[in-house]
Amino acid sequence: MMNNQDIEQLLDNMVNELQQQLQQRQIKDPIMIGIHRGGVWIAQRLHEKMGLDSALGSLDISFYRDDFTRIGMNPQVQPSELPMSIDDQHIILIDDVLHTGRTIRAAMNELFDYGRPASILLAVLVERNAHELPIQADVIGKRLQLNNDEHIKLTGPAPLELVLQKIS
DSSP: OBOHHHHHHHHHHHHHHHHHHHHHTTOOSOEEEEETTHHHHHHHHHHHHHTOSSOOEEEOOGGGOSSHHHHOOOTTOOOOBOSSOOTTOEEEEEEEEESSSHHHHHHHHHHHHHOOOSEEEEEEEEEESOOSSSOOOSEEEEEEOOOTTEEEEEEOSSSOEEEEEEOO
C-alpha cells in the first residue's frame, strides 16, 4: 500500500508540522516517546530527523489495555523506558496508527503513572476512521478511510511499509 519512500515523505511532512506546532506552543526540548512497536519505529525516525537533544522514550501499553482479557496478553511484552522524569515536561507521543483511540488512552494512563507531564502532543503516521473514544491526533501523516473488514499494519523497522489487510 505504501513503501518506505512514501513513508519517508510522510515523516518529512510530520517533522515540519511538529516543528510548527512546537514553535506555536513555545515548547523547547520536548521528550519524544513512541508506543511499541510501530510507534517506536516512527518515533526513532522522527527523533533523528528533528535532532532532539533528549533521549527517546518508549512505552509498552500491554498491561494498560482494556481489551487484554478478550484478546489475550501480547506475547512480546517489552519494558517501557522513559529517559527522565516526565513531571512538567512536554511530551510528543508517537504511534503508527490511530484507529479506535484505545491504545492512546492506555498510553496516557501509563504515562500518568510515571508523573504529570505539562502537555502531550499526539502524532501518528496514519489516522483511520472508526474511532471509539474522543481522541484525536495533533499531527497526522495520512488519513485513511477503510472498510470495517480492513486493517492497516506497519511493518519494519527497516524498511517501513504500510500493508492493508483484510480481516476474515
